[in-house]
Amino acid sequence: MVEKLAEQLVNLTIKQVNELAEILKKKYGIKPNVFQSLQINSNKNKDQENEKKQKNIFDIILKSSGSSKLSVVKLVKEITGKGLKESKDLVDNIPNTIKESVSKEEANILKEKFENIGAQIELK
Known part of the structure; x- marks a missing residue:
């Protein structure tokens, strides 16, 4: 169960990460720094993909x-x-x-x- 949850978290889009962060913040008072890291990593991955495409x-x-x-x-x-x-x-x-x-x-x-x-x- 936890493994499936982790897989779902990793595959979230940026919009979904932002929505989840907002829910955790409002309902539970949690400031999810982890999700900000996921968002940053997601942006880095997109930048790397763009670089690979540009080199072609x-x-x-x-x-x-x-x-x-x-x-x-x-x-x-x-x-x-x-x-x-x-x-x-x-x-x-x-x-x-x-x-x-x-x-x-x-x-x-x-x-x-x-x-x-x-x-x-x-x-x-």
């Missing part, structure tokens, strides 16, 4: 076009869907963000494509 999203930044500038311009045009002039401007003004908020898998694929034609890419 990258911006692709062109650092150098290498020796084959024309190939890089063509690849930038293909990836971004921009026109030839806009793509050339991106390549001419290095460092420049080529694509934002891409998945880790897509970022690695694009990085490999750029590196195969001699460009240098940074993932942020």
Whole structure:
């Protein structure tokens, strides 16, 4: 019974923790510092999850076009869907963000494509 109660307490949402804290305070005069710790830990866990998610999203930044500038311009045009002039401007003004908020898998694929034609890419 106590183990089930503990499991239920651990799985409470922040709203439920606040409601429980208020009930304990009003009805029983208990100031539940333990629940504040649970709320803080819950917030920390959410922050850690957000950090993990953010590390899976990258911006692709062109650092150098290498020796084959024309190939890089063509690849930038293909990836971004921009026109030839806009793509050339991106390549001419290095460092420049080529694509934002891409998945880790897509970022690695694009990085490999750029590196195969001699460009240098940074993932942020």
